[in-house]
Amino acid sequence: xxxxxxxxxxxxxxxxxxxxxxxxxxxxxxxxxxxxxxxxxxxxxxxxxxxxxxxxxxxxxxxxxxxxxxxxxxxxxxxxxxxxxxxxxxxxxxxxxxxxxxxxxxxxxxxxxx
Amino acid sequence: xxxxxxxxxxxxxxxxxxxxxxxxxxxxxxxxxxxxxxxxxxxxxxxxxxxxxxxxxxxxxxxxxxxxxxxxxxxxxxxxxxxxxxxxxxxxxxxxxxxxxxxxxxxxxx
Numbered sequence: 451x452x453x454x455x456x457x458x459x460x461x462x463x464x465x466x467x468x469x470x471x472x473x474x475x476x477x478x479x480x481x482x483x484x485x486x487x488x489x490x491x492x493x494x495x496x497x498x499x500x501x502x503x504x505x506x507x508x509x510x511x512x513x514x515x516x517x518x519x520x521x522x523x524x525x526x527x528x529x530x531x532x533x534x535x536x537x538x539x540x541x542x543x544x545x546x547x548x549x550x551x552x553x554x555x556x557x558x559x560x561x562x563x564x
Numbered sequence: 565x566x567x568x569x570x571x572x573x574x575x576x577x578x579x580x581x582x583x584x585x586x587x588x589x590x591x592x593x594x595x596x597x598x599x600x601x602x603x604x605x606x607x608x609x610x611x612x613x614x615x616x617x618x619x620x621x622x623x624x625x626x627x628x629x630x631x632x633x634x635x636x637x638x639x640x641x642x643x644x645x646x647x648x649x650x651x652x653x654x655x656x657x658x659x660x661x662x663x664x665x666x667x668x669x670x671x672x673x674x
Binding site for chain 2: 485490491492493494495498508509540547552553555556557558
């Protein structure tokens with residue numbers, strides 16, 4: 451099993467550009483998450499999904515969009531990139547949303563907006 | 565008040581010593597508590613989780629939970645240089661989401 455994979459690993463965007471961060475998991479997990487981590491900070495939840503076709507906002511959703519058409523994939527879309535979106539983005543998945551289930555993290559995408 | 569607070573450190577301990585990492589949380593409805601380790605430039609990986617008051621031990625790691633005091637800690641015994649990392653406390657609260665602290669940077673000196 452590859453676990454949770456993310457592409458690209460690094461990306462530099464100009465202000466106003468758009469891009470999609472890809473996330474795929476092969477563990478047949480129902481729940482998937484997108485977090486961002488700013489330098490020296492913890493992770494903040496952007497969006498999450500409890501299954502194909504169902505998504506919901508997290509703590510910091512502004513400037514982002516998501517979709518979940520399959521169990522495996524959970525792409526994150528950035529529209530009109532801004533310098534405040536410079537961060538490391540982690541995708542995660544878990545079997546259940548209940549608090550006793552571990553979230554498995556992908557390797558992250560380091561995004562710089564200039 | 566931050567929902568999940570940790571001492572940012574850095575915390576330095578000599579090799580072989582006990583490292584003590586602390587975390588407080590504000591949501592009294594919190595149900596379970598996680599400690600993640602994050603090496604520089606890497607993704608978080610789960611070390612321990614705990615949801616009952618008291619201690620939970622796994623090898624050199626012990627998680628301690630006191631719900632009345634809204635306090636959770638992680639003890640690392642016989643610390644090794646390979647334990648040098650940032651440790652993130654995460655709390656599963658009444659919003660049914662994980663909330664992360666900002667992390668404590670630990671350095672184990674050889």
